Structures are given as structure tokens and as C-alpha cells.
Amino acid sequence: MATPTTYTGVIPPVVTPLADDGSVDRGSLERLVQHLLDGGVDGLFALGSSGETVFLTDAQRDEALDVIVHTTAGAVPVLAGCIEPTTPRVLERVRAAERLGAEASVVTAPFYAIVGPYEIERHLRAVAAASSLPVLAYDIPVCVGRKLPLDLLLRLAAEGVLAGVKDSSGDDVAFRQLRLGLDEQDDNGFALLTGHELVVDGMLLAGASGSVPGLGNVDPAGYTRLHQLAGKQDWAGARAEQERLGRLFRIVDAADPATAAGATRGVGAFKCALHLLGVIDSPAVSLPMRRFDEAETGRVREQLELAGLDVRR
Amino acid sequence: MATPTTYTGVIPPVVTPLADDGSVDRGSLERLVQHLLDGGVDGLFALGSSGETVFLTDAQRDEALDVIVHTTAGAVPVLAGCIEPTTPRVLERVRAAERLGAEASVVTAPFYAIVGPYEIERHLRAVAAASSLPVLAYDIPVCVGRKLPLDLLLRLAAEGVLAGVKDSSGDDVAFRQLRLGLDEQDDNGFALLTGHELVVDGMLLAGASGSVPGLGNVDPAGYTRLHQLAGKQDWAGARAEQERLGRLFRIVDAADPATAAGATRGVGAFKCALHLLGVIDSPAVSLPMRRFDEAETGRVREQLELAGLDVRR
């Protein structure tokens, strides 16, 4: 059951702090990266869904990635989301990732465009062929409307087209089948990352090589502990830490459901928490999302305190 | 039942011809625009789904819109799709539409980002507030994963936030309720456009002010005749013309379903047909789509001939 891989451990999807005028807040982003490195993370995923990548202009994306790469200074690998609806546009972002010093790119299935398995395969192959960086597939049906097929992932892994998968599909059965299939291939230098921040213990037990927890922005040390406990086969300890993090995740339930859907709930909560923890200067989020209001912020504060985090504001 | 509006009649979503190297084929695009104007259309919708807008880089989009505006030379209004996942990115495209001389922008609900009704309203209001052009909402759940709510559309119409709707929702019940609701408002200068190219007769009977038929690229004169017959209340004639166009639409069934999903089927078929008709130089489409192969092209040719169109290749 050995699962050696290139990208392992805790790799949080870094949120992109914004100033109140909507510009990227470089100082806050530098502090956030340091907060994550101090928390013991093993890599950073820039420009992911939690990083508001589809809300940022190309100039903002370049700025954010640049800050993250420079602040990290090689301490851990930086993966860069290259998330656009179609191949030509993804390739533009791959060029930027190469130019700005990312170690790998992370690419979803096409979206908006109506495609099937054939076009998805063509897409991933075309991106990989034109890229000097390793490519990880990002499986996120809730955003793109389609799941990456198991047989496709296994085929592209075997051929070395893909260097890994970031699985945010919520399909735990497919995850297990993917793990089984990968274990039957010769080379296991393939990153199998889970985005399911509330089930990291179970996913590590199942053979995930790492996790990409949005909540890891708020409590990186917690996820580091969870991984360490799992690494020591202390599964009861891992579960206890996961449950603590699961309760902390209730910061997303602080959002008023009448005026906050998925994106606002997640990014809004993480930024609100990071602001309260003194890591970033503003809880501002991109339009059409809204920042958490006073009542919501109060509920976030309460959860942070229950989780034993050091609230500064 | 009078339904005066700003944008009426046949407004095809202009496909974007590409050279074999993937660049925008300006000469073919000029000929296509002329083909559409010769066919009697009443407006042009640049950079829509049929225009491969989510496949094009910003530079390509600007180039295509520029060619369309200049070739049209004010003969008919040019609407420009400003189709991006979120508000800040849509606003970048609105700026380009303003700069390049479009008469209105067309904007979908956010996509990829997980949003609810509150964020959709916030999105459309923010775009309209920051734009000097009229804004039409583009209701296309098959691409963005969510339907624009009826009450939202009526509210934004009443307030003048929106200048119209392009309805590609396929929800004919909601379309009728929208028509009824608009008729009860004071001002009817609101464009209610249908994207359902196979049901234009029924939609005109129901009070659509215009149609945006992808198939109109191939046979603009057919759609012009259909609208004229409906305008004369010759509904039997309109139905007969619609049925001829419905049979012509079988060019999309020419695609091999094993290697062509929705996007490839539609855009691939329209470009294949325009190439056979001698309007554009290449049937090339953007990655990850593929152009029609020889067998598929043969089936398209057959349908074009059955429809009485002038096949040149």
C-alpha cells in the first residue's frame, strides 16, 4: 500500500486577500503565505477555487501568483490553478504559471462549453502536451458540471500525461477505485490529493497522498497535526483532530443563507476568519459575493474561539 | 399584445471563423457578416456561445468584435456577449464592448462560482451600473447551471436595469410567464429574444420580439422569411418555414456522437455548413472541439442540398 508521490501532505488552496478597493492586497497575501508556512504545510495551491481565481482578472492572478511564489521562496512547491473554460484559454494561464515560477499547473474539465468524455480527454492531453510543467487534473463537478471519468484518469496516469489529481468530486467510491487502479500501475509517483477538508482522515486511510483543505487557510497547524497523526497510524488521534476541524468548519454556516450561496459561504468565511485572526487586513471578497456582516462575523468569532484559535480582532 | 422593443427580428449569434492555425480569419468573418446582412437579418450577436466566445482569448475576442462592428457599419445593431464567470471579469469585457463600438452587452449568470439568486441579482445590477451600454441578460442554464428567476427578470426589467433577455433556457412555461409579466408593466421597450431556433414560430406567436438562431448563420434568409410570415400573421406559412429549418438543423446530427458532444455538434456543424456553402475558408473549431471529418461533412452536405441551399464545395 505504499503511495510515494511528488506532491504530498497539506497543500492549502491559498485565498487571495483583497483590499477594500478590490485590488490584490500584497502585504496580506505575504502574511498569509507565512502563516501557512509557519503552520507546517507541505505545499501551496495558488489560484484555486478558494483563491477566487475565476473572479480575478489575469493581471490580478499574475500578481497573486507572483507574491505567493516569491514569499514561499522555494520552501514548498507552489501549484498554480489554470482554470478557464477551454483549452486555448487554459494554455494562456499555463504560460503565466510557467513564467511566474509555479511548479505545476492544475486544470479542470472544460466548463460553460458543453463537452463529453472525448473532449475532456482531448483537453487534458492538449494542455499537457503544450506545457513544460507537470499537470494535475482538478476534479470538481460541482463547479464544472461533469465528473472526470475513472478510466480516463487511470489511462492518463499510466501514460504520464497527468502528474496527479485533485479530487473535489465528493465521490468517495470513485476515489477508492482510482486508488486501487493506481496501485496496480507500475509507477506510483502520482499525486492523489483530496479536497474534502472534512474527511481528510478517511481519505488518508484510503491512500490519499495529500489534502487541499480550504479550511487549512484558517488552521494550517491543525491539518498538519492531522497528517502527522495519520502518518504515525494514530487513527483515533487523527479522527479527533479531524472532528475539531469539522466543528471549526461551521464558520461557513455563519453565513445568512438568504444572501449567501456556496462561494460566499466558503471564501467569505475563510476571509472573515483570517481577518479576525489578524492575518489579513480586510475580509473583502470579489463581486458578486459580499463580505460577512457584523452578525455573521460574530458567529465566526465564536467558532474560532471554540476551536482554540488566537482571535486578534 | 403590442410588443415594441429595441432589439427585434432575426439576430443570429455570429460564429467566429478560424484559420487552420487557430487565429481569427478576418476575411471569412467579413464574408460571413455580409452573408448575414444579405440574408436580411435585423441585428448581430457577436461573441455568443455559437461564436466560441469561451474558447477565444481576449485578443481574439476583440479582433472578432472589431471585424463584425466594422463590416456591419451600422447597418444593424451589434450586440456583444460579455461572457465570463464573475462580475469583475464581465466588466473587463463590457469595457471592450464599449471601446469597440457594440450597441449592447449580453451577460449570463455567474458560472463555475457557486451562487444563488442573491448573487445573480447583485451581479446583473453591478454590471448594469458600471456599463454605459444597455445590458441584456442571457438565460442559458445548460451552460451556467442555473436558470434566471422569473421574479428577478421582471424586477430588473421594471427598474430599467435590463434592456432585454436572450432566453436559451428551454423553459417555455417561464417564457410565457415572463411575457405576461412584461405586458403588465408600463414600458414594453424590452427585448424578449428566443434562442430556440427550432421553435421560433411558436415563440413569435407567444410574443417574442426576436430570435437568436445559431442555425441562422447557415440560412439567414430562411429565418428572415419565417419572421416575415409571422409578422403577416401567416402562421401556417411560418410553421412550414420553421419545419424546413428544423430539418436543416439535422446537420448537427451529422456528428459522430462518440466523439462529439453539444459544443462540437453545434459549432462544428455550422462551420462545416458555412464552409460547404463557400462563406468561410475553413471549418476549423477551437480546442478541445474537433472539426467535422469527411463522413460527417458528407452528411452535412446532404442536408444542405435537401434544404435547397447553394452548396459550393
Next chain:
Amino acid sequence: MATPTTYTGVIPPVVTPLADDGSVDRGSLERLVQHLLDGGVDGLFALGSSGETVFLTDAQRDEALDVIVHTTAGAVPVLAGCIEPTTPRVLERVRAAERLGAEASVVTAPFYAIVGPYEIERHLRAVAAASSLPVLAYDIPVCVGRKLPLDLLLRLAAEGVLAGVKDSSGDDVAFRQLRLGLDEQDDNGFALLTGHELVVDGMLLAGASGSVPGLGNVDPAGYTRLHQLAGKQDWAGARAEQERLGRLFRIVDAADPATAAGATRGVGAFKCALHLLGVIDSPAVSLPMRRFDEAETGRVREQLELAGLDVRR
């Protein structure tokens, strides 16, 4: 464009009146059938979705169908819904329909069971093979989770396996393609019925042979007029009548959305209206639905009066 068929005109899906104790209210059902016949309908569809068929026990279903058949007394054809998740259970209902004197059965794709096109075809063929009654397919993806494929319907029509389709799919493009395909087959004695009560004018223009409007329970005479106007090619008149009915349909919006989803909204509104019109004795509906409360009933009354109907309570 002639479209002769066996089942044509207005064929309302008869609601099943219940007494306050949940039993079938035979007297009210007899009055409802008479109300529909007096309204000039051309057929009756018993035990459809509006008839609460999935809420009724087999004994209640038999009782309702028996009352409808006997009250109708051959004046118009009675179609019987045989709506169960799988083939063996549908066949039980087909046996009942045969025994109780229905003229045809109406059958959906399997539901709850996860099936694909192969199993759907096997299902419809098995039901037809074992039935002495003509079988109509009921295309209602909103309830069963899957659309009946176009090629399947055309194949089963050509082979005479199916005698018709009741289309509640909301897919107007597929409807038009089905019409075109049927018109290219030799025999057109195939019933193409639309369940879209708000678009009957457009569907008749498009070649529907009849309509199955739930709202036809409330205002059968309105739908009869609409069909007659369409039959005389008075499409402006048909549209005006359709729009009146479209406004009347707002009785379903009378429901409080917090405690009423689709089923309650539709059946609850129709029964509330029929009660106010004096046709049935109680607006009771089956669990887990609830009957309209006083506020909702007030809003229904208002719409009935606006539509010019004779409110008795």
C-alpha cells in the same frame, strides 16, 4: 401537415377528489367528470400526476378509475395512467386498466430504479407486449429523472409499439423533432399530446394532436375554446385565450413557497379552485402534501374572479 390521430383535443388529467378522511370522494369525482364533459373536453386522463396517482393505494386507484369510466359512459375516451417504478408493477396496473374499462394506458420510464436507454426500451416493449390496450408513453423527466430519447420514440412509433406520447418534458426542441420524424413515417395515427398547459397554442401550431392540461380541471371550457380557435387557424384568438389561461395559472403561485413545493402547488391549487367553484366538496390532498390555507385560498379566489369564473364559495 395533416396529423390525424386517435387521441386528440383537450384531455385533462382528472384530479382525484378526496374526502377529509382521505378516501376517494365518489360524488365529487362524478361532478368533476360532468364538469369536464360540460366544458367540452375530448378525453379524460385518469390517474395521472395531477390525479395524485402515486399517492393513492391500488384500491383507491381502482375506485377512481371506475367512477371516471362509469360517469363518462363512453362519451369520450378514458386513458389510464399506469405509473409505477418498474415493469412488473406497471403490468399490475395495466391489468386493472383493462379490467376497469380504460381505452389506453399511459406509462412512464422506470423510476427510482437506475436505468438507461436500453432498459427504458425493454420496459416499454414489455408493457406493450403484455397489454391488450394501446400504450402511450409519458415523458416526464421532472418526476422520473430521465427523458425519453427521440430515436426510441420514433422507433416504437414506427413499429406500432406505442400509440402516442404525452409530452411533459418541457423540451420543445425535442418535441419539434419528434413531430418532424413522425410526419416522415407512413402512418400518423399517433397521438402527440402536450402537457404544457401554458403553451398549448404554440404546441398546436407545432403539430400537437392534443393537450393534457392540469389547469383544464378548473377551466375546461377555456381549453376547449383555445383548441377550437387553433382549429380555425385563428392564432391571435388562440394566443389571447392561452394568455387568459396563463394568468389563471397564477393560482399555483398562491401557495406559500416555504411550505409548498411542486406537487402541493399544482394539485393543491387545482383542488382549492374546484372547491371554490363548487365542483368538489373538499380541497383535501394526500399526505405529505397539505391543503391550501385561508390566505392561499383567498389568493386563488382572486385569480378565479379575475379569470371570469363562477366562484360559488
Next chain:
Amino acid sequence: MATPTTYTGVIPPVVTPLADDGSVDRGSLERLVQHLLDGGVDGLFALGSSGETVFLTDAQRDEALDVIVHTTAGAVPVLAGCIEPTTPRVLERVRAAERLGAEASVVTAPFYAIVGPYEIERHLRAVAAASSLPVLAYDIPVCVGRKLPLDLLLRLAAEGVLAGVKDSSGDDVAFRQLRLGLDEQDDNGFALLTGHELVVDGMLLAGASGSVPGLGNVDPAGYTRLHQLAGKQDWAGARAEQERLGRLFRIVDAADPATAAGATRGVGAFKCALHLLGVIDSPAVSLPMRRFDEAETGRVREQLELAGLDVRR
């Protein structure tokens, strides 16, 4: 983290063996129950999805449940699926479960009928109120089209309306949140059963009280071992056993995808395997499913042998 519950351990959803004429094969069912008890299971779930309950007539359901209860003879608890679209029909099945000696009933959200959270709550409360047996909620969105809301489950657990949940939702985040919420309530005598047969190790780590694995029909001893290893906190051993079972699950991939969707793949594979193992006399399944053909059976045999099971045919 103690999670005492009434229903714990391995509780397979018993398949219903059929004779070639479609009748319930009582002898095979008796042998299957004995095979499961010999395999060390802790309970039986009769008339679940794997038991083809929506394919069986009421008479067949009664017969199957009767055989299961009598063969079990009190050795382990027998839970009975009461799976029908709506409340009145579920109550008919609850009456049968009571009469035939089941220990609890298992009830889904309404299906076919379009309902929302309000109606789902009303449904579960009405069933529980009218039942003398404990009621477990069956969360299976892939069959009924809607997920049971977390807050609803916690509320009904707290009030004692529900005795447990059988979770086949595939939503591992919601599962964890449910576990956390239940642990914060006073009484933990609530059964949290997982239907995810490929992730039982992870679900037990996460605090599931038991599993309901369809594959447990084929290899009950494997699931018993898996539970025992987890009970001893031997998580590496549990994972290894789960992975063996994960490979065995490939019997469902033996099905030809062109003619076998979800239901056929699962039930067809389990029955094919049980037939090869000599437990049941025929691999027959209900219409519109089909039994595995020779090629498929060969592939199933191969997987059974790889898994070390005793193939008899």
C-alpha cells in the same frame, strides 16, 4: 467518541432470488439468509434497493420478507424497506412490515412526486407517528432525486422520530457533520449506517455504527472481518480487507455498459455471483433488467476467483 446504537455492524441489503418465471425463489432465499448468517452478519435489511423492492409486487414483497424473518428466526434484527413514492403507500408497507415481524422500517424521501424539505419532514413524521416500529430514514438521492437535509435529520433524531439513518447519499461531508451533530445530542442510541460498500473502513473511522453493503450478499465474511479489524482499531488491516472487497466489487464492471445501467449492473452482478457461488439457483432479475450473459458471467467468475471465493458453478 462512543457511539452506542441499536443497529450496528454488518447489515446487508438482502437480494431477492427469483425463479426463471419471475416468482420469488423461497429455497434460494432461505439459503441466502443462511449464507449471510454463516458469514457473521449482525442484521439483515430486507426489501431494499438491492432487494429489488421497487420491482416486486406487494405479494412478492410480503413473501420475501416472510421468508427472511422466518429463516433468520430472531438470530439478528431484520429491517424492512418500506419504499414507495408517498406517505399513504409507505404506510401500507409499514403495516406489512409490522404484520410480518420486521424489527424496524426503512423509509426514503418521497419520489416521483415533486416535494421540498417541508413535505419531506411531514412525510417522515407522519410515517413515524403511524408506525409501531422504529423508523430509519434512507438517504438515497440517486434514486429519489433529493438529499435529506442535515438539520432535518438532526431534529428528527433529537425528537426520537427517527431511530437511524441509512446513508447512501455519497455526501461524505454531510455524513461527518451528521456524526458531529449526533454526538452533541444527549442520546446516541441512533443508528448511523453507511451504504457505501467501498468506503466502510473510512466510514467506521468516521463513526458509522454499521454498514449496509450490497456486496455483502456475495462476501459477508469479508465485511464481518473488516468490521472486526476496525473494532480492534487495526486500521491498516481494515483498509487491506476493504481493498480486497473493492477489487471484488469489479464484478459490477463485468456488465456490458451498452445494455446495463446502474440497477442491472449492481443487482445483476450480485445475483450472478451468488449463482456461481452456489447460493441461489438462478441469476434471474426483474424486468426491465436482464440477467448477465455468458461473457459477463465469465468476467464475474474471474473476479470471484481472484477474491478467493469458492466458485461452485
